[in-house]
Amino acid sequence: MTLSEKNYAFVMHCGEMGSRWGFNRTIGQMCGLLIITKEPMTANEIADALSISRGNVSMGIKELQSWRLIKVQHIPGDRKEYYAPAGTIWDMANRVFEERKKREIDPTLSLLRDNIIEQAHNDDERFAQQQMQEIHDLLETVTKWSAELQRLSPEQLQSLMKLGSGIGKVLDFKDKILKK
Amino acid sequence: MTLSEKNYAFVMHCGEMGSRWGFNRTIGQMCGLLIITKEPMTANEIADALSISRGNVSMGIKELQSWRLIKVQHIPGDRKEYYAPAGTIWDMANRVFEERKKREIDPTLSLLRDNIIEQAHNDDERFAQQQMQEIHDLLETVTKWSAELQRLSPEQLQSLMKLGSGIGKVLDFKDKILKK
DNA sequence: CATAGTTTTCATTATTTATTGAAACTTAAA
DNA sequence: TTTAAGTTTCAATAAATAATGAAAACTATG
Numbered sequence: 001m002t003l004s005e006k007n008y009a010f011v012m013h014c015g016e017m018g019s020r021w022g023f024n025r026t027i028g029q030m031c032g033l034l035i036i037t038k039e040p041m042t043a044n045e046i047a048d049a050l051s052i053s054r055g056n057v058s059m060g061i062k063e064l065q066s067w068r069l070i071k072v073q074h075i076p077g078d079r080k081e082y083y084a085p086a087g088t089i090w091d092m093a094n095r096v097f098e099e100r101k102k103r104e105i106d107p108t109l110s111l112l113r114d115n116i117i118e119q120a121h122n123d124d125e126r127f128a129q130q131q132m133q134e135i136h137d138l139l140e141t142v143t144k145w146s147a148e149l150q151r152l153s154p155e156q157l158q159s160l161m162k163l164g165s166g167i168g169k170v171l172d173f174k175d176k177i178l179k180k
Numbered sequence: 181m182t183l184s185e186k187n188y189a190f191v192m193h194c195g196e197m198g199s200r201w202g203f204n205r206t207i208g209q210m211c212g213l214l215i216i217t218k219e220p221m222t223a224n225e226i227a228d229a230l231s232i233s234r235g236n237v238s239m240g241i242k243e244l245q246s247w248r249l250i251k252v253q254h255i256p257g258d259r260k261e262y263y264a265p266a267g268t269i270w271d272m273a274n275r276v277f278e279e280r281k282k283r284e285i286d287p288t289l290s291l292l293r294d295n296i297i298e299q300a301h302n303d304d305e306r307f308a309q310q311q312m313q314e315i316h317d318l319l320e321t322v323t324k325w326s327a328e329l330q331r332l333s334p335e336q337l338q339s340l341m342k343l344g345s346g347i348g349k350v351l352d353f354k355d356k357i358l359k360k
Numbered sequence: 361c362a363t364a365g366t367t368t369t370c371a372t373t374a375t376t377t378a379t380t381g382a383a384a385c386t387t388a389a390a
Numbered sequence: 391t392t393t394a395a396g397t398t399t400c401a402a403t404a405a406a407t408a409a410t411g412a413a414a415a416c417t418a419t420g
Contacts, residue, residue: 006295007308013291020202020284024378035315036308043397053380058398079388079395089314104200111193115186128187128216134269135215141341148347156351161321167328171336173357174343174350204408223367233410238368259365259418 003049007036011050022100023067026052027060031069035089040073040082068095097146105139112136183229187216191230202280203247206232207240211249215269220253220262248275277326285319292316 011032018028029050047057064070071086085092112132120126191212198208209230227237244250251266292312300306
């Protein structure tokens with residue numbers, strides 16, 4: 001199978017973006033390719049479609065699996081492994097978020113806590129600690145919130161998403177109610 | 181000035197993370213260094229503190245300025261330029277968000293729109309377009325929301341942040357009100 | 361307008377990261 | 391148990407990215 005011009009452009013774009021989302025170009029391309037391809041693909045088909053080596057595909061698959069972005073499927077009477085996206089677009093976006101949180105935010109929070117609990121010895125250290133505290137609080141808020149969003153039911157989520165500029169109004173509303 | 185062990189660890193960590201947030205290791209270190217240093221620093225001080233070349237610092241400064249993360253200050257009677265973070269931690273986080281949106285999401289949205297408006301010629305293209313449409317909608321929602329958050333007053337923002345698990349309740353509440 | 365302090369540029373070099381492909385490994389079926 | 395279809399590994403190589411530092415370009419000041 002050969003990609004149409006538009007689809008090719010999309011896959012290449014995923015490559016460019018991929019490197020900004022935590023994996024490298026090739027892996028981004030693989031991900032994009034699997035997303036726009038209706039049928040699951042074999043490793044060789046992926047290699048052909050992207051003109052990359054079989055070994056490279058194998059490594060990419062391993063990586064995409066570690067991000068829980070693709071799943072393996074089997075076809076009866078066929079020994080090859082077929083790969084497909086592991087869920088909807090929304091699922092995948094969530095996975096990338098979760099995974100990046102695990103790889104970036106969590107270690108950072110841990111380092112910040114280590115630094116903050118220590119007694120500051122002088123003014124410079126005191127200032128540095130204040131700053132780290134701010135970063136820490138910000139990251140913790142983000143963490144709490146992302147966990148919160150994932151806990152919402154799909155209906156609530158949709159409701160929230162549609163809210164848009166209404167969010168401010170709802171907040172004001174809530175405050176008014178609470179004051180009573 | 182030489183960094184304390186803890187502060188050094190923080191700066192190095194910023195370096196590691198920096199590469200995941202859109203800039204390279206050195207630039208991440210520079211950013212971290214400026215954040216935990218109370219007084220604005222000269223380019224030479226930065227170079228010394230991080231043991232990197234003067235030229236490298238110059239390039240890093242340019243990059244950090246393009247992200248609007250640092251500002252220049254002058255001291256009367258001193259020809260050197262002094263650099264400091266451009267705003268609070270929250271401001272900086274916002275900038276990184278905005279800037280990444282501009283560099284990653286916007287071009288992606290544009291490419292997706294180009295592909296979606298085109299008439300699909302066959303089933304494969306039709307499927308690909310559906311998927312792209314989903315990505316498009318997701319990204320647009322994210323975009324709308326981030327714009328929304330930036331429009332909130334600091335008080336509203338804080339109120340929202342404190343809401344935490346209350347968000348579900350407020351949503352349900354809102355729905356109930358609307359139904360009446 | 362010459363100078364000295366300072367910053368920027370950019371060709372070269374160093375480092376890091378990604379890719380290849382042949383060999384090793386795995387496994388279902390004969 | 392052997393075979394062959396398929397997958398993975400990893401040392402070698404290629405490609406991309408970052409860092410250096412000397413030279414060029416600025417720019418306040420006398």
